[in-house]
Amino acid sequence: MNDGRDTGAITCLSVRKIFGTGYNRFEAVRSVSLSVRPGEFVSLLGPSGCGKSTLLMMIAGLERKSSGTILVGGDEVAGPRPEIGIMFQDPTLLPWKTAIENVLFPIDMMRRPRNDYKERAIELLRMMGLSGAERKKPRHLSGGMRQRVALCRALISDPRILLMDEPFSALDAITRDEMNVVLLDIWQRYKTTAVFVTHSIREAVFLSDRVLVMGGRPSTIISDTAVPFPRPRDFSVGDTAAFNEICRALRDQIDRGHGNSDVNETAGMLPVAPGVREQSIGM
Ligand SMILES: Nc1ncnc2c1ncn2[C@@H]1O[C@H](COP(=O)(O)OP(=O)(O)OP(=O)(O)O)[C@@H](O)[C@H]1O
């Protein structure tokens, strides 16, 4: 049995998040159960405010859950972990550091020897088409280049899991398409597990093995759609009738999820080994 230990698998069981107390109490996430296989690319879609970022932050160990179980690589998440790389909409680069210093910043924070990672940083920047920009400061880089640096930084410690919260939504359409292709290349090469939050249905379908829709009030996972297109994927897949049919079905699911509390709370679950589930629920 593979219980996900040391593999980059993610399992959430009945995860709930309540912000505040008393009159300020707000249930942001009602009950999310989902599983992501090692090396799988899963996107999360859903209306603004449905709790996508909150869920991602809980998986990253940057936000505490109120109840439920979150397992990463078979272990309960208790705080940030080096095997998880994370990327946000804003690249959040340090303006006084060069591109390569920004990429190496997590290594400094983890107090690991920088020299052990320099070659990897140069290789990552090269793969992103940033050779020659290593010594540039963020203000001398374009928006797309800054997001590439942020992606290199997320990958510098060789994470098994990459969590991304609308990483390309501030970019223009052409740069965004380019970044999608870069991301798929990197993901295929490093075989990381990827969870990608986006508002773009087409982006989610192009990138993912599965697309989960969050919705309802308070929110949960309302649908789980497998994307059948073979890899490597070419942009022309977006012109096919099958691609557009999946997008249309997802649009319907998102619309139906608005304000709907009668939803299937295990929609995002893969069939997991019974032992994992029973053991986790009891924790
Ligand atoms: N620290 C906090 N304190 C109180 N409420 C919060 C906090 N963080 C988020 N929320 C609330 O929780 C809900 C979910 O927020 P979240 O940011 O996870 O939504 P989202 O799905 O990522 O939205 P968007 O698509 O706009 O990014 C929102 O109603 C938000 O106001």
Ligand SMILES: [Mg+2]
């Ligand atoms: Mg968000």
